[in-house]
Amino acid sequence: MSEHEPEHVVVAGAGLIGLATALELRRRGAAVTVVDPQPAWGATRAAAGMLAPVAETQYGQERLYPLMRASAAEYPAFVERVTAATGLPTGYRTEETLVVAADAADARSLSDLASHQLASGMDVEEISTRAARSLEPALAPRLGGAVRIVSDRQVDPRMLAAAMVEALNAPALRTIGEVPDAGPATWLTHRVESVRVTRTAPRQATGVQLDDGELIPADAVVVASGLSANAVGGLPEDLDLRLRPVFGDILRLGVPDSVLAPGEEHLLTRTVRAQVLGRPVYMVPRADRTLVLGATSREDGRESVLAGGVHQLLRDARAVVPAIDDCDVLEMMARARPGTPDDLPYLGSTSVAGLVISTGHFRHGILLTPVASRLAAELVTGVADPDVDHARDPEFLATTDPARHSGPHDDPHDTVHVPGGPA
């Protein structure tokens, strides 16, 4: 980690990870300026908030799992800090996740994945569909199979973001060790046009230029602006962030009294994920008696909610929980998650001193928030949290090196070697 102690850090991007990074920087004594034209309005606003290191683990993601598990382990202390600073709730809930399969073929693939997860040491348990229905009576009578994932959690990203904004605005904060608190964050509702970097070696970040031309001097810059990182100028020329938008359609449903039995408080008591004819769908119950429905994933560049996506979500959800039909549609939205070629984030330092990248968290941005914000803040300030086990941090940062997809391109029409690119 760097030894310099910056006084003023600009965080570009106020999604959940940008906000959490700013908060971690403030805890470590930095004066923080947060720059975002519309804080918490991107993927954060849509996200269901499942903290599912197990349920989200797929074949071939073995390098991602340790990072996800570490972040899940840091979550309780993370949300406790946010709540302690503000008194605001974060929607953190510790109910398990139930995964169900619609038919026999779905059940086979669910069972195969569960075996794979069990072999990887994850806490999953196959149960009978009868047992699943006794846990969640709203489930359809004819299902193919069911698996419990006891260790999965959830948070409400909108509540968590609102609480972090409050924490950043709070006049005083519990900081790390003897580090003096530089005070509340400064907010600029602008877009970062470019990062300012010294022209001569050793190259060093000196601030940012906003979209209105204003220069904001800083000792360090964290680029946590999701897909917008693609549009930030001034990044090292040898740095190739291969971010792509992976869109999803999300519905929010209201559960009316009429579908609840006497004494029931919600249609579901825990997150239910399902495989329906090979397609995933999830239903996340919230404390305000809403259900968040999602799981479509498309890379068509369409920023609007698609009729086909809405149809698919409702068709598959009602196949598993028939009472979905009687729920109120409160909201539908589409958002893009910042995808990377290997589904791992771009998280780490760059060849420019004082410039840290934290983006590409893809479908795991909410889960990875504690670990990603902590690592970025530590890289910038050199101040570590004594309450955290830092043993695997170097391994994580090697895995998430922002420069790992840089260097010579495969495109035969573009074979110029970029000087200074990593091997």
Place this chain on the structure above:
Amino acid sequence: MSEHEPEHVVVAGAGLIGLATALELRRRGAAVTVVDPQPAWGATRAAAGMLAPVAETQYGQERLYPLMRASAAEYPAFVERVTAATGLPTGYRTEETLVVAADAADARSLSDLASHQLASGMDVEEISTRAARSLEPALAPRLGGAVRIVSDRQVDPRMLAAAMVEALNAPALRTIGEVPDAGPATWLTHRVESVRVTRTAPRQATGVQLDDGELIPADAVVVASGLSANAVGGLPEDLDLRLRPVFGDILRLGVPDSVLAPGEEHLLTRTVRAQVLGRPVYMVPRADRTLVLGATSREDGRESVLAGGVHQLLRDARAVVPAIDDCDVLEMMARARPGTPDDLPYLGSTSVAGLVISTGHFRHGILLTPVASRLAAELVTGVADPDVDHARDPEFLATTDPARHSGPHDDPHDTVHVPGGPA
């Protein structure tokens, strides 16, 4: 028709029919006050605007059809007046309607209805599904049958309502004959709490009381407030308006470039109605390249958009026009139409002089707007439009008598005869 010439008329309700009635009153020289807490925000806002006296005709609605046909005939002159007063468009379009059947069983019921309609003298033509697809290439390849309804039209209720508001605000209006124009309408964004009526015979409407207690004196009152007519106090005690809310879910989709062939301007060029496994669905193309999707009908009292309704609309629409999947969901809403026991409106005078009722237009409010507004305005002012054929007006008013469901109830627990109730 009444012989008195009121100077000041209150119209309670600014849906399409209330607005049109106010405009017709103004044309006939009355000073008009329009009272509505949220003009054009009820069924008008949701309506697809199909002017479909044929396609909307069902078995057993023979008494409704002459009224629908007469109103369709008055539509061109009606929209021409609105446009002439304001220069604003109304979205009136004269394209035919295509009705398709999803499978063989749907085709049989469609064909039976077409025969019934033909026998009633309506302008319908059964065509091959191949011919239907050559008219509308976006139709699914495997359909059960198709019928053309050449005489159906459409209007954009939101545009028409906006144009009528402008016409009511216009400083001068082309009026009927030598009648002097009393000038722009007065708008009160309130709810009518009750109609004020003289206590002694002959009973006469004297104005309205608003929800804030204010009294608005008037020479006549038209209650055109849709379902809210149920909540208006002061109506004759012997008048029993059996209005019930019939809800529908409506989607508005945007058609992206990607689904259009070169040179195509829209996914559909005419209104397409369909029967899918016995369920109706309609798709109305608008000039702004949107599609209005609807047809759910429910009497469950739920004022929100239901997930089951959205699912049904999308499932059935994509079965007939597969490219629906690629359209953007721009808006969804639910609204209630004011239903009556016999599907005929409550339109006519009452036992109180100067009190006219115009509600219960159910699924035909947009189509019935010209004839309903004209009849109500004529009942109030006694001034007739010389350009209209009035031959069937008495027949219409006999059919739509607001008092026809009044009188002794069938309920054995409620057999008290209401004095003064009609036979």
